[in-house]
Amino acid sequence: MTDLSKLPAVDPEVPNAARMYDYYLGGSHNFAADRAAAERVKAAIPYAVDVARANRFFLHRAVRFCIGEGLDQFLDLGSGIPTVGNVHEIARNLGSRARVAYIDNEPVTVASAAALLEDDPLATITMADIRDPDAVFAAPGVRDLLDLSRPVALLTVAALPFIPDEDDPVGLAQRYRSRLAPGSIHVLSHGTADHDPAELRALGDVYRNTANPVTLRTRDVVADMLRDTELVEPGLVDATEWRPEDTIGDQHRGIWAAVGCIR
Template identity: 50%
Template sequence: MTDETAAPGGVDLTRPSAARVYDYYLGGAHNFAVDREMAERAIGLWPDLPQIMQANRAFLRRAVQFCVDAGIRQFLDLGSGIPTVGNVHEVAQNLAPDARIVYVDNDPVAAAYSENILRGNDRTAVVQADLRQPDQVLDHPAVRSLLDFDEPVAVMMVAVLHFVPDSDDPAGIITRYREVMAPGSCLVLSHASQDGQPGQADSHQDLYRRTATPMTMRSKSQVAALLADFDVVEPGIVFFPQWRPLSPEDVDDNPERFTGLAAVGRKP
């Protein structure tokens, strides 16, 4: 596990980070004691959490493959966390070596470790910024130098919008990114939801309210509203394992236990 003494200067090690907690769920090594403590408390309340997070990561991989198959060669991953094994650049560049990826996260630890992981890959970039400030993200030199918004792009909002409260207008944030996306671009979205296991979800939200990143879970109808200006591709808005599984065996007998909702919308 990460040595706290190696944390970038100014990082608050007294409060857990959503990006680093997620890294822990995935079996990563880029997290601190405070993150592991919160993750273990959450798992104690909801033992399926690691499997849910892994199902979300599996959706990300399938969605990236879908985008590459659709001819998309550039990706803007917002709230990317730490790009550990199986993240966007690995999947996309394995399928299309010319694919270009920009990772964006507001966590300085996530950004610092992302730069280390991606060193030497000149078709990737890391930007420390807040997705809730679209103009700052879109005008960043690294974004402008690597991505061409006159061509289709996949904007990834995977497991991040539930950390954007209604007061920050998530629909308006999506609209601003959509404005610069060329026709044929895709919005890849996954979102925590109470649908499926409302009792478990309530306790999880309560836990996150004690952190710097409180969680706002949304229903299927609320997620559909966020995608209103996109053409949602089949199979629509579904639980993680149900989105274009690679085989029937990949769909859990009880998919609603994964609670998270997944979808891909295409800009007409």
């Protein structure tokens, strides 16, 4: 577990993507600067809150799929603020004793999650940079919780857009998968400007002035992030179209999403 006494200081004047996402979802773990930046995004993209919700609902469905496939271990990279409906809550609601290791590098996220998980021995939060898989896997909250000789669900849900091209997000995803046992599953979602390039460019402009610049990527690049996995039906689709529980029609939300099995 992360030593909370060693968390770096937070600058409340610098917007942060995790806290902005929390605001979109109606959470309270955010500052005025985060809310102001999120409102600028909403001004450019009126459906911004719907994007966040679509991503969260995809996470819910994907976690339920993983549990249905018998997985009981989750490694959630860039997990974000523990707003209601996080992975361990989904698992517990299904009666699963799944072990969940959350990873994030934002102090408010880590402190909030630590308080939330205090009474759950099967879930941990670790402060780490997901660009360093060796450090992530060596962290006590991961090493002592997950059994890597058995399948693990790797979650990179809206995490890799915050990894710039120079840090090779495609290779990074492969490095994580290479450490996992056959039968593991990679759950991925990633923002794109394929549908609404003008609006999404405006989003990029806002995030460039936060602690977490975002890189939106094409479907082909996102597909490459799941290279060598076997995609479950319906494959790589908009998040709203991945095994929807209701008929929602043509309502793309600018997020490519897929679940890939590691053989």
